[in-house]
Amino acid sequence: MSGEPPTPAHESVQSLIDMHEHPAVLIDCSYRIVAANRAYRNTYGLKSEQLIGRHCYEVSHHRDSPCHLHGEDCPHQQVFARGEIQRVVHTHFDAKGRPEYVGIKGYPVKLPNGETCLGESIQRLAPPGELDCEEMRMVGRSRPLLHAIDQLSRAAASPAPVLLSGESGVGKELAARYLHDRGPRRSGPFVAVDCTTLPEGLFESEMFGHEVGAFTGCVGRKIGLFEGARDGTLFLDEVAEIPMTMQAKLLRALETGTFRLVGGREVLHADIRLVAATNRDMKNAVATGRFREDLYYRIACVTISLPSLRERRADIPLLVEALLTRINAANRRHARLSEQAWARIMRHDFPGNVRELRNILQRAVALCHGQTIEPEDLGLEEGATPAMPMAMPSQDRGERQQLAALAERYSGNRRAMADALGVSERTLYRRLGRYKLTTREADA
Numbered sequence: 001m002s003g004e005p006p007t008p009a010h011e012s013v014q015s016l017i018d019m020h021e022h023p024a025v026l027i028d029c030s031y032r033i034v035a036a037n038r039a040y041r042n043t044y045g046l047k048s049e050q051l052i053g054r055h056c057y058e059v060s061h062h063r064d065s066p067c068h069l070h071g072e073d074c075p076h077q078q079v080f081a082r083g084e085i086q087r088v089v090h091t092h093f094d095a096k097g098r099p100e101y102v103g104i105k106g107y108p109v110k111l112p113n114g115e116t117c118l119g120e121s122i123q124r125l126a127p128p129g130e131l132d133c134e135e136m137r138m139v140g141r142s143r144p145l146l147h148a149i150d151q152l153s154r155a156a157a158s159p160a161p162v163l164l165s166g167e168s169g170v171g172k173e174l175a176a177r178y179l180h181d182r183g184p185r186r187s188g189p190f191v192a193v194d195c196t197t198l199p200e201g202l203f204e205s206e207m208f209g210h211e212v213g214a215f216t217g218c219v220g221r222k223i224g225l226f227e228g229a230r231d232g233t234l235f236l237d238e239v240a241e242i243p244m245t246m247q248a249k250l251l252r253a254l255e256t257g258t259f260r261l262v263g264g265r266e267v268l269h270a271d272i273r274l275v276a277a278t279n280r281d282m283k284n285a286v287a288t289g290r291f292r293e294d295l296y297y298r299i300a301c302v303t304i305s306l307p308s309l310r311e312r313r314a315d316i317p318l319l320v321e322a323l324l325t326r327i328n329a330a331n332r333r334h335a336r337l338s339e340q341a342w343a344r345i346m347r348h349d350f351p352g353n354v355r356e357l358r359n360i361l362q363r364a365v366a367l368c369h370g371q372t373i374e375p376e377d378l379g380l381e382e383g384a385t386p387a388m389p390m391a392m393p394s395q396d397r398g399e400r401q402q403l404a405a406l407a408e409r410y411s412g413n414r415r416a417m418a419d420a421l422g423v424s425e426r427t428l429y430r431r432l433g434r435y436k437l438t439t440r441e442a443d444a
Helices: 010-019 038-044 057-062 075-082 141-158 171-182 200-208 244-256 281-289 292-297 307-331 339-347 355-366 397-409 414-421 423-435 438-442
Strands: 024-027 033-036 087-091 099-110 116-126 161-165 191-196 233-237 273-278 302-305
Touching: 010 024, 010 033, 024 038, 024 438, 057 087, 075 087, 075 099, 075 116, 087 141, 116 141, 116 191, 141 171, 141 273, 141 302, 141 307, 171 191, 171 233, 200 244, 244 292, 281 292, 307 339, 307 355, 339 355, 397 414, 414 423
Parallel strands: 161 273, 161 302, 191 233, 233 273
Antiparallel strands: 024 033, 024 116, 087 099, 099 116
16 A cells, blocks of 8 residues: 555665665655665765655655656556566756756565565766756756667767757757767867858868968968867767868768878878767768768767757756756846746747747846746747647758748848857858748748
8 A cells, every 4th residue: 555654675685775886776666765775865865764655756856746647767667567677767856956867777676575676776877067068958857858868878988979960959069068078088178060160161171270381371280170179079060061072081080080281291190089960861961962971871870869849848847947047147137937928938839949948038038127027028929930740751851941930930030040040140041042941932
């Protein structure tokens, strides 16, 4: 019965979980904690007498009901229903109430009295604040996000190149930094490159550096981005935008770890870990001759798709709270959304994803009267954004629809569209040109 006190753990069982280096806990069929090791008690800042008999979801999730009722995978059900080991990723809260991502291994444990309990071994994947990047942060409990975190955690320990795919504004640089910070090269540099900002004429010089006098106006030797990432991680954002003429040179550098400065003869070496990102359908780019097939397979050893905000709407309240906390601190404000503003935010489709949400909140905090953000402060017209399907036939088509939606919302104003996407007007102009889409056409 759920109202009965849990059966105390036998001393031998307690000794067994005390041997775990990571937090470990025993949970009965009613979700009540039977035993917890020292690491678990330290993680949640509670003594044994404060833990035994409490529901596990109350302690680690700060909820009043089991996590599976909130969309998370729960090892409790699997273990008690089938007696099988299960591995999941969850969002837990530490002793200071800060969210963190953890990997959980759940397995059946037989007590000496014959009772079966769920044993959980918990390993921290991303401590509080580790997924921060400037004003952006990867926050949420939704299943799509937790699945992506699990994949990133597995890939981080490997030296294999990773290709991150997803719409603009989903947090690809955050994910790249996570791979770097959790990998074996964490002590080395992290060099991020926005490939859309490198003109074809200067791409080779910027990527590999140049010698004195290599070209007109060159007055000194320059270290390139590739060399700057030596013994660390090179992050190529918008990798699909690399000019075809440069793709062969990049492929050779990645394959051999060697390169030459522009105007130089000496062969240089740089050992790097490559992480690339794109919001385009790379297989389509290969099929249409816009991207080299051999380079694609070199950078896409591990491919991880990051979910759009539309795919994880349940995370919007958590993201709003996290972003508002930072924006308020920067502006010395205490602004909060009214109920009507909350309702308007939750109806929005966010074609610009988390970047757009951040920009909307920054604007609202700056323009609101007093400390309450009203719907008119958000700058969102009711019904201005057409509903977009959850699944796109291809990322290229999805990006075109995303740009068309932004053009409609902002009446073709490129500055506003670029701000919503978090990119420069030049980058936006290139994306519009890629689909032969002008702001006037998109608004029509």
